[in-house]
Amino acid sequence: xxxxxxxxxxxxxxxxxxxxxxxxxxxxxxxxxxxxxxxxxxxxxxxxxxxxxxxxxxxxxxxxxxxxxxxxxxxxxxxxxxxxxxxxxxxxxxxxxxxxxxxxxxxxxxxxxxxxxxxxxxxxxxxxxxxxxxxxxxxxxxxxxxxxxxxxxxxxxxxxxxxxxxxxxxxxxxxxxxxxxxxxxxxxxxxxxxxxxxxxxxxxxxxxxxxxxxxx
Numbered sequence: 112x113x114x115x116x117x118x119x120x121x122x123x124x125x126x127x128x129x130x131x132x133x134x135x136x137x138x139x140x141x142x143x144x145x146x147x148x149x150x151x152x153x154x155x156x157x158x159x160x161x162x163x164x165x166x167x168x169x170x171x172x173x174x175x176x177x178x179x180x181x182x183x184x185x186x187x188x189x190x191x192x193x194x195x196x197x198x199x200x201x202x203x204x205x206x207x208x209x210x211x212x213x214x215x216x217x218x219x220x221x222x223x224x225x226x227x228x229x230x231x232x233x234x235x236x237x238x239x240x241x242x243x244x245x246x247x248x249x250x251x252x253x254x255x256x257x258x259x260x261x262x263x264x265x266x267x268x269x270x271x272x273x274x275x276x277x278x279x280x281x282x283x284x285x286x287x288x289x290x291x292x293x294x295x296x297x298x299x300x301x302x303x304x305x306x307x308x309x310x311x312x313x314x315x316x317x318x319x320x321x322x323x324x325x326x327x
Contacts, residue, residue, distance in 0.1 A: 115276075118259045122277050125251060126284050131192055131241050131319050133288070138199045138312035139234045140292050141305045147234040148292060152285040154238025159281055161243060163274035166252035167267065188244035189324035195237065196316030199309050206306035245323075252277075 132155045140148030242248060252274070261269040298304055 114259050114261060118273055118276070119280065122280050126277075126281050131245060131316065132238070134312050134315045134319070135195060135237060135241050136285070136288065137292075137308060138195070138202075138316070139237065141299055141308040141312070142199075142202055143230045143234065144299075145289070145293055145296065147230055148289055150231040150234035151238040152289060154235040154240075155242045156238075156278070156282055156285065157235075158239045158242025159248075159278050162248055162252055163278055167270045167274055184244065185323060188241075189320045191240060191244050192316050192320030192323065195241065196313045196318075196320060199313030199316060201313075203306055203310040203313055206302055206309060209302075 136148055136151045136155070139151045259269075259273060260266075261272060264272065292299065299308075
């Protein structure tokens with residue numbers, strides 16, 4: 112039981128600390144509304160499921176053992192985060208040029224991009240790719256799981272249980288975040304707030320991408 116409690120505590124620290132996933136979810140929700148945020152979270156959770164399955168199968172061990180493969184994934188992930196950050200900064204500039212920060216929200220409803228089917232698909236893909244292209248996530252699955260064992264279970268069975276538990280904890284966290292965002296949806300629709308969030312998200316994503324690129 113102590114091993115399980117320790118794993119849950121370590122997982123919650125990793126899950127709750129803000130990173131690219133949460134930043135992207137906030138940016139997409141502010142840009143296109145709740146449906147886009149839900150699609151982003153779904154993509155992130157799909158990425159977690161793929162990486163968890165890869166970790167259980169031992170594939171992440173092969174990735175981290177290959178210096179060239181790990182570096183290629185790191186650079187690809189960094190470039191993708193910078194790309195997403197530039198998109199958010201472009202939103203910030205667009206809103207600023209439209210005078211969204213100074214005018215009443217109801218006069219700029221045309222600036223809100225409704226979450227059409229295409230935007231939902233794009234948000235889902237962005238969440239998936241940002242998660243899969245983050246080598247720190249793969250390394251986390253590889254480094255954390257071996258530190259915990261569940262009595263009475265084989266290594267594969269124990270890692271499967273732990274992967275499932277981590278996925279469930281991540282899901283609960285994003286559900287909580289989306290519930291909070293739904294409570295402040297009126298605030299998210301204010302152009303001035305969306306402008307500020309777009310700017311912060313853009314700078315954060317570009318910064319995270321740069322930090323990931325420079326990390327060895």
